[in-house]
Amino acid sequence: MARKPAAHLERGYIGVGVLGMGVVGSAVVQALGERAGLLAERVGYPLRLTWVLVQDLQKRRRVEVPPSLLTNDFGSVVGREDTDIVVEVMGGEEPAHAYILQALESGLHVVTANKEVMAKHGPELLRLARERGTNVLYEASVGAGIPLVSAFTRDLAGNRIDSIRAIINGTTNYLLTRMGQDGLDFSSALRLAQELGYAEADPTNDVEGIDAAYKLAILAALAFRTPVTFGDVYHEGISRLNANDFRYARELGYAIKLLAIGRQEDGEVQVRVHPAFVHQDLLLAKVEGVFNAVQVEGDLAGRLLFYGPGAGAFPTTSAVLGDVVDSARQILQGGESRVPVSARGERRTKPMADLQTRYYMRMTVADRAGVLAKIAQALGDNRISIASVIQKETDEVARTAEIVIMTHRAREAAFQAALRQLAKSDVVHEVGNFVRVED
Amino acid sequence: MARKPAAHLERGYIGVGVLGMGVVGSAVVQALGERAGLLAERVGYPLRLTWVLVQDLQKRRRVEVPPSLLTNDFGSVVGREDTDIVVEVMGGEEPAHAYILQALESGLHVVTANKEVMAKHGPELLRLARERGTNVLYEASVGAGIPLVSAFTRDLAGNRIDSIRAIINGTTNYLLTRMGQDGLDFSSALRLAQELGYAEADPTNDVEGIDAAYKLAILAALAFRTPVTFGDVYHEGISRLNANDFRYARELGYAIKLLAIGRQEDGEVQVRVHPAFVHQDLLLAKVEGVFNAVQVEGDLAGRLLFYGPGAGAFPTTSAVLGDVVDSARQILQGGESRVPVSARGERRTKPMADLQTRYYMRMTVADRAGVLAKIAQALGDNRISIASVIQKETDEVARTAEIVIMTHRAREAAFQAALRQLAKSDVVHEVGNFVRVED
Numbered sequence: 001m002a003r004k005p006a007a008h009l010e011r012g013y014i015g016v017g018v019l020g021m022g023v024v025g026s027a028v029v030q031a032l033g034e035r036a037g038l039l040a041e042r043v044g045y046p047l048r049l050t051w052v053l054v055q056d057l058q059k060r061r062r063v064e065v066p067p068s069l070l071t072n073d074f075g076s077v078v079g080r081e082d083t084d085i086v087v088e089v090m091g092g093e094e095p096a097h098a099y100i101l102q103a104l105e106s107g108l109h110v111v112t113a114n115k116e117v118m119a120k121h122g123p124e125l126l127r128l129a130r131e132r133g134t135n136v137l138y139e140a141s142v143g144a145g146i147p148l149v150s151a152f153t154r155d156l157a158g159n160r161i162d163s164i165r166a167i168i169n170g171t172t173n174y175l176l177t178r179m180g181q182d183g184l185d186f187s188s189a190l191r192l193a194q195e196l197g198y199a200e201a202d203p204t205n206d207v208e209g210i211d212a213a214y215k216l217a218i219l220a221a222l223a224f225r226t227p228v229t230f231g232d233v234y235h236e237g238i239s240r241l242n243a244n245d246f247r248y249a250r251e252l253g254y255a256i257k258l259l260a261i262g263r264q265e266d267g268e269v270q271v272r273v274h275p276a277f278v279h280q281d282l283l284l285a286k287v288e289g290v291f292n293a294v295q296v297e298g299d300l301a302g303r304l305l306f307y308g309p310g311a312g313a314f315p316t317t318s319a320v321l322g323d324v325v326d327s328a329r330q331i332l333q334g335g336e337s338r339v340p341v342s343a344r345g346e347r348r349t350k351p352m353a354d355l356q357t358r359y360y361m362r363m364t365v366a367d368r369a370g371v372l373a374k375i376a377q378a379l380g381d382n383r384i385s386i387a388s389v390i391q392k393e394t395d396e397v398a399r400t401a402e403i404v405i406m407t408h409r410a411r412e413a414a415f416q417a418a419l420r421q422l423a424k425s426d427v428v429h430e431v432g433n434f435v436r437v438e439d
Numbered sequence: 440m441a442r443k444p445a446a447h448l449e450r451g452y453i454g455v456g457v458l459g460m461g462v463v464g465s466a467v468v469q470a471l472g473e474r475a476g477l478l479a480e481r482v483g484y485p486l487r488l489t490w491v492l493v494q495d496l497q498k499r500r501r502v503e504v505p506p507s508l509l510t511n512d513f514g515s516v517v518g519r520e521d522t523d524i525v526v527e528v529m530g531g532e533e534p535a536h537a538y539i540l541q542a543l544e545s546g547l548h549v550v551t552a553n554k555e556v557m558a559k560h561g562p563e564l565l566r567l568a569r570e571r572g573t574n575v576l577y578e579a580s581v582g583a584g585i586p587l588v589s590a591f592t593r594d595l596a597g598n599r600i601d602s603i604r605a606i607i608n609g610t611t612n613y614l615l616t617r618m619g620q621d622g623l624d625f626s627s628a629l630r631l632a633q634e635l636g637y638a639e640a641d642p643t644n645d646v647e648g649i650d651a652a653y654k655l656a657i658l659a660a661l662a663f664r665t666p667v668t669f670g671d672v673y674h675e676g677i678s679r680l681n682a683n684d685f686r687y688a689r690e691l692g693y694a695i696k697l698l699a700i701g702r703q704e705d706g707e708v709q710v711r712v713h714p715a716f717v718h719q720d721l722l723l724a725k726v727e728g729v730f731n732a733v734q735v736e737g738d739l740a741g742r743l744l745f746y747g748p749g750a751g752a753f754p755t756t757s758a759v760l761g762d763v764v765d766s767a768r769q770i771l772q773g774g775e776s777r778v779p780v781s782a783r784g785e786r787r788t789k790p791m792a793d794l795q796t797r798y799y800m801r802m803t804v805a806d807r808a809g810v811l812a813k814i815a816q817a818l819g820d821n822r823i824s825i826a827s828v829i830q831k832e833t834d835e836v837a838r839t840a841e842i843v844i845m846t847h848r849a850r851e852a853a854f855q856a857a858l859r860q861l862a863k864s865d866v867v868h869e870v871g872n873f874v875r876v877e878d
Contacts, residue, residue: 145740158760301584321597
């Protein structure tokens with residue numbers, strides 16, 4: 001469907017439709033109303049809310065919207081001539097994805113906060129936007145009000161990005177902070193987080209690293225200028241960590257964080273989410289509670305860190321409004337689509353088996369002579385050398401001890417093989433946990 | 440002088456001229472050459488270096504430039520039809536300011552790394568750019584490769600910014616880090632920094648807070664959308680601090696940082712640079728060495744922090760290239776000037792006398808009974824109440840003691856009056872120092 005290029009000039013405003021009026025949608029609708037003056041000043045032209053898609057037209061709402069603006073039928077509004085920008089704040093993959101497609105097909109600009117849609121369908125949506133001369137902006141999909149998407153598309157445009165290391169899930173960072181500072185175990189920390197509203201009733205997406213993997217896919221695609229989608233990202237959760245891991249980490253000079261790591265090496269891209277030992281001297285190790293932080297290494301800019309609240313209705317609204325202002329400026333300027341060109345072809349995603357890093361491992365072993373030799377043997381068989389050993393907590397009744405080993409750099413495949421070998425060994429009662437080390 | 444709007448389409452490239460080939464200029468020229476492919480991909484169109492203004496045409500240079508591109512006569516290149524963007528990396532107020540004016544008058548886009556020019560003449564240059572349908576981009580003028588200017592103009596556009604608290608001078612942060620961690624006094628730390636190349640032979644601009652004041656003027660104008668220039672910024676240096684101040688600060692739970700503070704309150708803008716006690720729980724307190732960090736409070740985005748190397752040829756080049764890419768995209772898109780509209784009128788700058796904050800003060804006093812009562816009296820006369828007192832380091836020979844006082848919130852004018860009163864008192868031998876507390 002072709003749209004008149006400058007319909008906004010005839011009607012005297014840029015029209016904004018909003019998909020969804022949950023917690024974020026309500027904050028966006030409220031801000032578009034209350035900040036109309038500020039936004040008009042920023043854009044240089046008035047913005048107007050033209051419709052809001054809701055599920056239930058009758059529901060009582062905290063934020064007032066003239067009933068004439070409410071609709072429950074996307075088909076009836078997507079083609080309307082009074083709207084230039086669609087803000088998608090429904091969340092979830094469908095129908096959000098389908099609606100964004102339709103909006104782009106109709107020549108509308110889209111601003112979305114939807115990490116799942118962008119992580120799974122980003123390349124397709126951006127291609128379509130370019131074809132239609134519009135744009136999809138998605139700053140709000142990662143890190144809420146922390147400027148990340150624009151950092152990669154604009155500010156760091158002249159850099160080769162070598163790595164991203166990010167704490168981009170507030171729920172898990174809250175859990176890890178409580179476990180590390182208060183010695184809580186995982187399930188107690190989770191209960192506390194649920195009571196405080198920092199974790200959902202079903203916390204799977206957060207604690208299993210899925211939410212972080214969505215966001216990493218989005219950031220890595222931007223940073224490394226190659227199509228990275230959710231399916232490419234290795235992810236592991238935090239539920240195996242226990243209080244001892246945090247104690248040992250601290251003794252060794254580390255914090256434990258759920259890191260989303262993207263790296264570009266030898267033409268391959270590495271994307272993984274897992275708990276990691278982060279050296280306590282790094283600012284990243286000091287990011288506590290529900291806050292997010294993204295550390296980026298650019299070959300010119302050096303090591304940057306972007307920090308802030310990574311979730312919440314108001315921070316998300318901040319990012320949405322930034323994108324709405326930018327979209328509106330693009331519409332006023334006219335011209336072609338501003339989707340940044342990303343001509344780089346696909347790059348191979350490095351398999352986890354090929355990862356090289358250092359490892360922390362904690363085992364319950366038989367408390368007798370010769371045990372360490374057997375463990376060192378199993379590691380040595382897989383060409384893994386030991387950097388340091390801590391032996392602690394002898395259980396006199398069970399005649400077991402806890403051994404903690406830090407390895408030198410090793411290949412993930414070799415380390416996993418060693419773990420299997422150790423699990424079968426008669427001296428190792430249990431491999432309690434292992435954590436990769438990032439420093 | 441009117442320019443053909445789409446000369447770049449006829450010639451097949453966007454032409455970039457560079458003013459200055461010092462350390463930064465050389466890195467920019469080198470990057471424009473080496474990264475031509477990356478930049479063309481980012482812009483969607485080729486960029487080409489068209490000329491470089493240098494002082495000495497014969498000088499041997501580390502970065503090679505075809506001699507035909509070198510010029511020492513700005514007048515002969517500013518009007519040339521092959522150039523769309525001028526990158527100003529000369530530094531200093533003049534002739535950089537005059538050259539930027541001429542470039543804008545000629546309809547060129549300008550990218551500058553010049554904090555002094557932007558802090559003193561920013562409003563005038565932006566107005567001229569808007570009139571001429573061009574733009575002045577100046578991300579590189581503050582915090583090198585840390586995205587700050589674009590954060591305010593784009594990402595935080597929907598926010599009311601309440602405050603900025605920034606460590607934006609790497610030299611002083613290095614000095615304060617050494618003084619705090621190694622117990623060095625100011626002059627030893629300065630000598631060390633000079634040996635390492637972190638401080639200049641004449642360090643005045645850095646240690647007196649002038650450099651930070653330039654940068655704060657730029658950030659505050661963006662954040663509060665009002666003309667703020669260097670002359671509006673109160674600034675104080677770090678040379679009064681001694682090792683005891685750092686010891687007491689640590690005991691009280693603070694780090695000492697040279698902070699650039701901007702606040703918006705009751706329609707007034709407050710802009711000041713001075714050493715400050717920063718609570719150790721803030722990430723800002725953990726920013727060490729030559730690094731910079733800018734903490735921004737937006738009413739929607741919440742508390743954000745941007746961290747990275749705030750100086751250096753490569754980080755500065757990162758910001759310059761980001762702006763060059765953005766300028767080139769703007770030129771390709773055509774249309775009007777993209778200088779963000781800042782319709783807000785002038786706002787009153789709050790005088791320092793009206794500041795309300797807490798204070799740390801250190802005094803050498805007579806070591807005898809009744810001294811503290813006299814000090815409390817002097818403070819009480821000025822309606823300042825004491826929050827805590829530390830008395831230390833009695834000098835038995837001189838019969839003096841050192842007293843440290845933390846006050847509750849007080850007005851700066853009252854605090855200064857109290858200081859004058861104490862200086863005249865017979866029990867106070869010397870007011871060693873005072874530092875404002877930010878928390």
